[in-house]
Amino acid sequence: MADAEHNSIYGPVDSWRLGRSLGVDVLCVDSICSFECVYCQLGKINRVTSERAVYVPTEKVISDLRNADWQSADVITFSGSGEPTLAANLGEIITAIRDLTGKPIAILTNSTLLGDAIVRAEAGLADRVYCKLDAWSEDSLRRVDRPAAGVSLGSIVSGIRQFRKEYKGFLGIQTMLLTRPADADIERLAELYRVIGPDEIELNIPLRPIPSEWVLESRGNITGRPEGMHVLKTMEPSEAGEIGSRIAGLTGIRVITPFDRPPQN
């Protein structure tokens, strides 16, 4: 369980897509996720799991929020030390935060639990949901996202599709690309976007520094290259921009990248 040193609220930080975003970390006792992405800014996922549990009591999150500068935030965003839908009290916390602040609420999810109707219902309480989709094949999923046992690209895509059918709010798909995919793979990715039908696709490349092990601070915006952290070698931002234009043409869906402004969250 979280103690007083593990504040479940962080920021606000400036996010390129969300504006001034106050972070809610419903996992802050450890780094906990159903993926171990090679580019993860948390450094290391200490608990790789697809099992939901209560990690931070709802009362602690609300108490931390009351002590935070939530009034200056444009949006309250669930992200933090791993995959927020792994918190079994996610829905309860969203409802309590909405009652307290009246602010728009966003969730960044890796999409792996969206096959679960309860998770879809809880995530659907948010105003904006951003679903990760980095892969176009089982092989690319295993190489880049390194999922927990039982997670496949098929289960992820079908979970997002089902969520899209049920959810009335804003659905964004977030894709992190390290190197330029082959043309055929860009087309496969475009086909997945088409069958999902999101409101927007966000393409990004991992530019943030990565610590060698999880530290709570890694959930926020760390810039530069602090000692002990490394950055990945990736394709050029301009290449990601080109791929974005290609995908927009193939799908007819709006594609955005952060490269027309300084890279941030």
Ligand code: SF4
């Ligand atoms: S889904 Fe997010 S938190 Fe989980 S390993 Fe990937 S980047 Fe890290």
